[in-house]
Amino acid sequence: MRFTAYPDREMLFLALADVLAANLAAIVKANGRATLSVPGGTTPGPLFDILSGVDLGWQSVAVVLNDERWVPETDPRSNTALLRARLFRGPASLATLVPLHAEAPSPEDRLDALTAGLLPHLPLSVLLLGMGADMHTASLFPGADRLAEALAPDAPPLMVLRAAQAAEPRVTLTAPVLRAALHIHILITGTEKRAALEAARHLPPHRAPIRAFVDHATVHWAE
Numbered sequence: 001m002r003f004t005a006y007p008d009r010e011m012l013f014l015a016l017a018d019v020l021a022a023n024l025a026a027i028v029k030a031n032g033r034a035t036l037s038v039p040g041g042t043t044p045g046p047l048f049d050i051l052s053g054v055d056l057g058w059q060s061v062a063v064v065l066n067d068e069r070w071v072p073e074t075d076p077r078s079n080t081a082l083l084r085a086r087l088f089r090g091p092a093s094l095a096t097l098v099p100l101h102a103e104a105p106s107p108e109d110r111l112d113a114l115t116a117g118l119l120p121h122l123p124l125s126v127l128l129l130g131m132g133a134d135m136h137t138a139s140l141f142p143g144a145d146r147l148a149e150a151l152a153p154d155a156p157p158l159m160v161l162r163a164a165q166a167a168e169p170r171v172t173l174t175a176p177v178l179r180a181a182l183h184i185h186i187l188i189t190g191t192e193k194r195a196a197l198e199a200a201r202h203l204p205p206h207r208a209p210i211r212a213f214v215d216h217a218t219v220h221w222a223e
Contacts, residue, residue: 001201002218009046009189012222016187017050019220020126023183025056027125035062035098035121037173037181038087039130039138040069040079043189047128048087059094062121063087066129067139067172068100070107070160077167096121100158100171107160107171114171115158122157127181129217131210132165133192135200138178139163139170140209150174151205151212175205175212184217186210194221 006012020036027034038044065079073081080101088095098121102110129137136142140150141163150159155174162169178184188197197219200208 001214004218004220006222009222012220013047013050016220017047020051021054021056023126024061028057028060033060034125037064037066037124037127039066039128040082041130043130044187045086052087052090052092055091058092062096062098064098065100067170070169107169111158111160118157124181126183127178129186129213131186131188131193133196135196135208135210137210139172141165142207147206178213184213186217186219188221
């Protein structure tokens with residue numbers, strides 16, 4: 001694990017945006033295309049604001065969430081709505097959004113179609129993960145109903161997981177897809193999450209799912 005501490009969150013978001021943009025621009029130049037995977041939630045919003053204004057050849061970039069709650073985009077908990085509002089504007093509006101949600105009562109009803117839409121954009125080029133204080137990442141929650149399957153080397157690219165910590169079913173990228181990313185970054189803020197990340201390094205992935213990725217990642221942290 002490579003750990004980078006920043007003096008404040010403003011510097012964190014500015015520096016991390018530069019790193020992600022450089023990663024993506026280099027991959028687009030070399031391969032003609034790139035795939036960026038990002039978390040939802042409130043923490044990365046300022047990062048998306050900055051990244052959206054960087055002209056890096058977004059027309060050649062596909063963006064997919066790490067995971068999505070099974071709620072419509074009109075729901076304030078929708079990660080897709082967050083992306084549309086804060087990343088998909090300015091130069092970044094030219095990027096392709098790879099959906100992890102569709103209109104259906106149950107995510108299992110659309111999982112095959114969502115997987116088919118994701119496969120052409122794999123492997124991931126640049127992966128940004130977040131982490132909860134419970135050491136979950138994406139929707140890989142400790143105690144989730146199918147966590148062991150989602151962490152397994154032969155897991156399908158997308159799975160539906162349910163957990164006590166989650167108010168609704170989640171569609172999530174699984175560990176093999178996440179670990180296969182060319183560049184892996186983890187974004188955390190605050191002393192609680194820094195302590196949780198340190199604790200995770202000494203726990204097995206079924207208790208601390210972020211553990212499956214930290215050895216291959218650069219961690220970006222500010223108080």
